[in-house]
Amino acid sequence: MKYSLRQLEIFVAVSREQSVSRAAEALSLSQSATSTALGEFERQFNLQLFDRIGKTLRINETGQQLLPRAVELLDRAHEIEALLQGHAGFGHMKVGATLTVGNYLATIIVTRFLQEHAESRIQLQVHNTSTIVHKIANHELDLGLIEGDCHHPDLEVQQWIADELVVFAAPDHPLAKLKQVSMEQLLQQAWILREKGSGTRETFDRAFHNNHARLSIRLELEHTEAIKRAVESGLGVGCISRLALKDAFRRGSLVPLATPQLDLSRFFYIVWHKQKYQTTGIREFIALCQQMTVGVARSDLVSLPEIA
Helix, strand or coil: CCCCHHHHHHHHHHHHHCCHHHHHHHHCCCHHHHHHHHHHHHHHCCCCCEEEECCEEEECHHHHHHHHHHHHHHHHHHHHHHHHCCCCCCCEEEEEECHHHHHHHHHHHHHHHHHHCCCCEEEEEECCHHHHHHHHHCCCCCEEEECCCCCCCCEEEEEEEEEEEEEEECCCCHHHHCCCCCHHHHHCCEEEEECCCCHHHHHHHHHCCCCHHHCEEEEEECCHHHHHHHHHCCCCEEEEEHHHHHHHHHHCCCEECCCCCCCCEEEEEEEEECCCCCCHHHHHHHHHHHHHHCCCCCHHHCCCCCCC
16 A cells, blocks of 8 residues: 555644644654655645645645544554554543533543553543534544533434433522522522533523523633532522532532422433444443443432542
8 A cells, every 4th residue: 555554643643733743742753754754645645635824734625534534544553453462451542521421420430441451541531512522523532421412413422321400509598498499589699600612501501591691690610619619608509410519419518409490401422423433442431331320310320439
């Protein structure tokens, strides 16, 4: 064949980084060697894979067609190499998880996976839903565990487990004494919420879609723990996954509010690129996710270690 796996590796790295220098750094190569290899690859087939815009390289239509096939071939090559070297593990996987899933479920799944497959390596990245979806679509992650809806045409979406958001407050908040809280009472509160682009915020906004303009959003934060601390301090009320509040409710530092007028139900999903080669390791990881939640009706009912 006229091309090498190294050339494909450089092409994939440049497409992800949109920069020869950053791709060279990721591959531990010199910038000149990386640039030369990419140029030679394009000249061999008399085509252009990137549009040059200043110092930025943007993958073009031809490159977009090649990218998933190149990633798949490299994944297969790494799997063959591990087999030839006699490794019992599944090599290196890049898994992305949204904040709620990442902080409360994904770390436990990764731990169990590595305990069962000690020679494997996993890089776990925690971001909001929109970032995880973007990274999988760009072949930067092998797999994603997300808490928001995903309608990206290039991604496969598998429903995983039901989840529920809950409105909560500090135990001395006036609403904490009520058996039910009405929509009008909710609209009079100061809210501490997740940022736009998160699956949690998407579910919250959908629940308030007819009254969103009347909401008083006092603070937007990227981390559930920060939201919990802000609500504990009396800054307002919040709305995050019941899973993330499980231990706070047990301790009594926060209390749930009954909001029968709100539909705060949703699902967690497992997502991957439709053209992504499913290695044995990826299939095993998905199976472990499903095994962890089999027979469990909702995420907060998954058996987790208690936080003191």
